[in-house]
Amino acid sequence: MIVPAAAGLVAWLDPLARDASGTAMVRVAALEALPPDGTPRRVTVVAGKRDGWTREPDVPLGAIYLRRTAKDKVVALHSVCPHAGCFVDYQAERKSFFCPCHDSTFAMDGSINDPKSPSPRPMDTLQVEVKGDDVWVRFVQYRTGIKEKVEVT
Numbered sequence: 474m475i476v477p478a479a480a481g482l483v484a485w486l487d488p489l490a491r492d493a494s495g496t497a498m499v500r501v502a503a504l505e506a507l508p509p510d511g512t513p514r515r516v517t518v519v520a521g522k523r524d525g526w527t528r529e530p531d532v533p534l535g536a537i538y539l540r541r542t543a544k545d546k547v548v549a550l551h552s553v554c555p556h557a558g559c560f561v562d563y564q565a566e567r568k569s570f571f572c573p574c575h576d577s578t579f580a581m582d583g584s585i586n587d588p589k590s591p592s593p594r595p596m597d598t599l600q601v602e603v604k605g606d607d608v609w610v611r612f613v614q615y616r617t618g619i620k621e622k623v624e625v626t
């Protein structure tokens with residue numbers, strides 16, 4: 474019974490669930506706030522930073538797009554363009570994403586829409602968990618300008 478007690482103590486001291494790399498899952502939205510038709514909703518990822526026993530107040534870490542693709546299924550796309558790091562906009566009238574810096578276009582699922590797009594890969598997906606009524610995301614940054622999806626550590 475020591476192990477569950479210790480796990481509970483860790484969770485109480487650090488309420489953000491962390492994976493093996495130390496990256497926390499962050500609550501980003503209420504499931505019901507996402508349109509059921511899959512229209513992307515841009516949300517700001519906000520979380521506190523922890524350094525030893527010191528916890529800084531919540532700060533914005535970045536932005537993502539969330540798409541509800543089924544009743545309890547959500548896809549998260551990073552808003553940073555994989556080409557050179559500009560922010561990607563969602564264009565509702567075209568039902569696609571567009572990066573204004575060098576004109577990369579992406580489909581609703583984040584795939585490259587136009588073969589002439591300079592982006593070397595699709596929009597980056599993020600790990601998502603739906604827990605009850607809440608949507609949690611493992612928010613990380615990826616290297617830009619390369620074909621492979623490589624996490625910045």
Ligand code: FES
Pocket residue numbers: 554555556557558559572573574575576577591592
């Ligand atoms: S940064 Fe997005 S197309 Fe270049």
